[in-house]
Amino acid sequence: MATRQTPAQMNEELQKFRDEISCIVVLEQAGYRFDRSESSARHRRFRRVKGDSIIVTHGGKGWWDPHNSASITKGSVIDLVRFLNPGMTLGGARVELRKMLGLTPSGAEYIAEPKTRKPARDxxxxxxxxxxxxxxxxxxxxxxxxxxxxxxxxxxxxxxxxxxxxxxxxxxxxxxxxxxxxxxxxxxxxxxxxxxxxxxxxxxxxxxxxxxxxxxxxxxxxxxxxxxxxxxxxxxxxxxxxxxxxxxxxxxxxxxxxxxxxxxxxxxxxxxxxxxxxxxxxxxxxxxxxxxxxxxxxxxxxxxxxxxxxxxxxxxxxxxxxxxxx
Structure with a gap:
């Protein structure tokens, strides 16, 4: 039977997530890939499809969404999991994050699909x-x-x-x-x-x-x-x-x-x-x-x-x- 955590243990676990899990891992698990063409040393863009990207900052500890105007558009790895899963509770986020402890970024890069535009004179x-x-x-x-x-x-x-x-x-x-x-x-x-x-x-x-x-x-x-x-x-x-x-x-x-x-x-x-x-x-x-x-x-x-x-x-x-x- 699962033991209930004390408030102190819960806070300790949340801090462990912030310290040990990179936002990049969370994004890769959600299907995002590193977009080298639109990244800098400080701001690394991760893209899933055109028009859907997340900026990772502070060496993987922070993030922000350049497309969304909602109130929660940046934060820690915990906020990121909940942002990617609208309606998820803090408890649900903790369950997801436990699965990612020990994982490291794969480094996979985003490759844009080639344009299939027809000739302009068609x-x-x-x-x-x-x-x-x-x-x-x-x-x-x-x-x-x-x-x-x-x-x-x-x-x-x-x-x-x-x-x-x-x-x-x-x-x-x-x-x-x-x-x-x-x-x-x-x-x-x-x-x-x-x-x-x-x-x-x-x-x-x-x-x-x-x-x-x-x-x-x-x-x-x-x-x-x-x-x-x-x-x-x-x-x-x-x-x-x-x-x-x-x-x-x-x-x-x-x-x-x-x-x-x-x-x-x-x-x-x-x-x-x-x-x-x-x-x-x-x-x-x-x-x-x-x-x-x-x-x-x-x-x-x-x-x-x-x-x-x-x-x-x-x-x-x-x-x-x-x-x-x-």
């Missing part, structure tokens, strides 16, 4: 590491202010997973293939315009209106994401089940084949709205898309702004300046 990596713009953010302000896009159309793009915010207020618009895989982003901002695909080539941005499950009766194709969103804003027939796509400029052969396949998803006898700029490039795009629509049994219709060399976002901006409702 569009999926870039996309997944960015957040959607929100009211008041730089990209949101650029799109609603400079570009005059209403908030409801940005909400729709965010809801359909088509919009992210990049650096310096740049808006990123997602392009995907017919299988739904992200292939790249149109990038538009106050100081930048481009496309990032990581070498995979352009495909199409796709935004749907009307009933989600309904087969589209219209396919609306434009030259850029901002022009397409502008046209949706101005379109009196956007309530119809429609698929709006942006090519992000000229289409690659792979994108053209995907567009041809996409025409087959439109309701038989439906329309293909070619909403391109009023310029020579718009004429060339019409000459490509209209025959493809006819081959698919659909009716091609071209819609361009009345003013020469104008695009649909310019129309939207002019209406916003004049206070004319879309």
């Amino acid at each position: 569009p999926r990596y870039m996309w997944n590491n960015r957040h959607a713009p929100r009211r008041g953010s730089a990209a949101w302000t650029y799109l609603t202010g400079t570009r005059a896009l209403p908030e409801w159309i940005l909400d729709m793009a965010v809801e359909q997973g088509l919009l992210r915010e990049g650096m310096k207020g740049t808006a990123w618009f997602a392009h995907s293939d017919n299988a739904g895989q992200l292939t790249g982003m149109e990038m538009r901002g106050p100081e930048y315009r481009g496309f990032s695909s990581g070498g995979g080539g352009k495909r199409l941005l796709r935004l749907r209106t009307g009933e989600k499950e309904a087969r589209p009766v219209r396919l609306v194709i434009g030259e850029s994401a901002i022009d397409v969103l502008s046209y949706v804003t101005l379109d009196p027939f956007s309530f119809e089940p429609s698929l709006y796509v942006s090519t992000g400029g000229g289409m690659s052969p792979e994108a053209l084949e995907e567009f041809r396949a996409l025409l087959g998803t439109v309701e038989p006898g439906g329309r293909v709205m070619i909403v391109v700029d009023n310029d020579a490039q718009g004429d060339r795009y019409e000459a490509i898309y209209a025959p493809m629509a006819l081959q698919a049994g659909l009716t091609p219709l071209r819609y361009s702004p009345k003013a020469e060399d104008s695009d649909w976002n310019t129309v939207l901006q002019n209406r916003a300046r004049q206070g004319v409702a879309a």
Whole structure:
């Protein structure tokens, strides 16, 4: 039968723990290892994982936690055991410390796991590491202010997973293939315009209106994401089940084949709205898309702004300046 210690014996045992057990031993037993790269002669850092470390001081007799703001963040080896085991009583700490009497530090060092970061130009990596713009953010302000896009159309793009915010207020618009895989982003901002695909080539941005499950009766194709969103804003027939796509400029052969396949998803006898700029490039795009629509049994219709060399976002901006409702 265990004998009960007197208060004097208890204090003597606690002092024995402080004198004979190094904080390093306690940390090693808990899975921490010496991080040489972030240690000095006076302060030795022991790390378990990134963001979880303890500083050992006074030659192993003391410690402190650089991450925790709670009241007990430093002390002796006894405090350390209780800190590492929240809720542990002093009696429980004594039981644990008795097991460590006579142990010495192993000297094992912390080795950081190699970073497995994907190449920065991988569009999926870039996309997944960015957040959607929100009211008041730089990209949101650029799109609603400079570009005059209403908030409801940005909400729709965010809801359909088509919009992210990049650096310096740049808006990123997602392009995907017919299988739904992200292939790249149109990038538009106050100081930048481009496309990032990581070498995979352009495909199409796709935004749907009307009933989600309904087969589209219209396919609306434009030259850029901002022009397409502008046209949706101005379109009196956007309530119809429609698929709006942006090519992000000229289409690659792979994108053209995907567009041809996409025409087959439109309701038989439906329309293909070619909403391109009023310029020579718009004429060339019409000459490509209209025959493809006819081959698919659909009716091609071209819609361009009345003013020469104008695009649909310019129309939207002019209406916003004049206070004319879309």
